[in-house]
Amino acid sequence: MxxxxxxxxxxxxxxxxxxxxxxxxxxxxxxxxxxxxxxxxxxxxxxxxxxxxxxxxxxxxxxxxxxxxxxxxxxxxxxxxxxxxxxxxxxxxxxxxxxxRGAGETVSGRGYKEYRLGDYSNWLQKRVESTKNWNRIRSCLQDSKVCKSLQDKNQNWQQFVSSSLSPIESGCCKPPTSCGYTYVGGTDWTITNTNSTDPDCKTWSNAAMGLCYDCQSCKAGVVATVKxxxxxxxxxxxxxxxxxxxxxxxxxxxxxxxxxxxxxxxxxxxxxxxx
Known part of the structure; x- marks a missing residue:
């Protein structure tokens, strides 16, 4: 047949x-x-x-x-x-x-948004807050040089605040706006005394392999990208x-x-x- x-x-x-x-x-x-x-x-x-x-x-x-x-x-x-x-x-x-659940927060006078981990679903929060998972994710972010484009840019303050950053760039490559740090250029900031209660302010480092990779904002940026x-x-x-x-x-x-x-x-x- x-x-x-x-x-x-x-x-x-x-x-x-x-x-x-x-x-x-x-x-x-x-x-x-x-x-x-x-x-x-x-x-x-x-x-x-x-x-x-x-x-x-x-x-x-x-x-x-x-x-x-x-x-x-x-x-x-x-x-x-x-x-x-x-x-x-x-x-x-x-x-x-x-x-x-969850979305970036618009910051007055900024072209980018900022991200808070608590705004997203509990399941996603637990995944990135796991030490084992985050160590792997952080290693991936560092290896892929997600902040390199910002480090290579020769921008002044006005150009920086008007730029459109990805969730990961916003969360991992700069300190939170509430810290009030002074922008120098690229990913360099002058760390000053701050009244902010945001723990990410103390976590921020100007070192290329440090930056805000251990910040809650960085984890929120990853979750926003995953979402x-x-x-x-x-x-x-x-x-x-x-x-x-x-x-x-x-x-x-x-x-x-x-x-x-x-x-x-x-x-x-x-x-x-x-x-």
Whole structure:
């Protein structure tokens, strides 16, 4: 019996998925093997490799199951797809729940905003306040030189206060405005006596590897960045989820076709033997 449309479609989709998994897996291995790679890159390599392996295995199962009519492989493929749908749905809902609180505070006369850790969800706060997690995050920030663009700029005070800083630059690369420190240039500030009760004022250091990397404002800047990125990912997840549900539906049709074809051939052969 000729291949059904759904079997051919599943075969094409999984061929594309397999081809996509190869560069993803290669990128993960490359990140982990780089001798001069940062801790961030090495930490990122594990999930990238896991994603590449998962996509490769699932696509092979779907491709062989649909095109070679291996029913049990197609069943495994559908099970994996179902699990993926459930996980994506849960992650999308979770992302919207934990990012529904918190926003940068506008500062009068400033082009940038400032960030307070207490404004964000408790779950995100606990993640960044964990000593183990923050040591890793801080190392990533220092290795990636997130404050280098400010250090290299030759700005006067007016140019600095009118500039648009990212949440991480605002939280990690300058002291809080409430400290009242005097701007010198780049990331250099003259530390003066202050009446501010903000503990970040005492934490600030002009040293390039110090700055405000241990400040609560820096943690808030990281959380604000995570919140923004997670919302973007959640939107992409919704689109991807719709696509996966469609593929899963087509895969169910291919699975049903396999069972019908197997039953047909089995019945025909059995009838012929009986004759």
């Amino acid at each position: 000729a291949f059904r449309l759904s079997n051919n479609l599943i075969g094409i989709l999984n061929t594309i998925t397999f081809l996509l998994s190869v560069p993803i897996l290669g990128a993960g291995i490359w990140l982990g093997a780089r001798a001069d790679g940062t801790e961030c890159e090495r930490y990122l390599s594990a999930p990238v490799i896991a994603l590449g392996v998962f996509l490769m295995v699932v696509s092979i199962a779907g491709l062989v199951g649909a095109c070679c009519r291996v029913t049990w492989l197609l069943w495994v493929y559908l099970l994996a797809m179902f699990v993926l749908i459930v996980v994506l749905f849960c992650l999308t809902v979770f992302a919207f729940v934990v990012t529904n 923004r990125d997670w919302k973007r990912v959640a939107v992409v997840n919704i689109v991807f989820l719709v696509f996966i549900v469609i593929v899963y539906s087509v895969g169910c049709c291919a699975f049903r076709n396999n069972r019908r074809d197997n039953a047909y051939h089995g019945g025909w052969k059995g009838g012929r033997g009986y004759a």
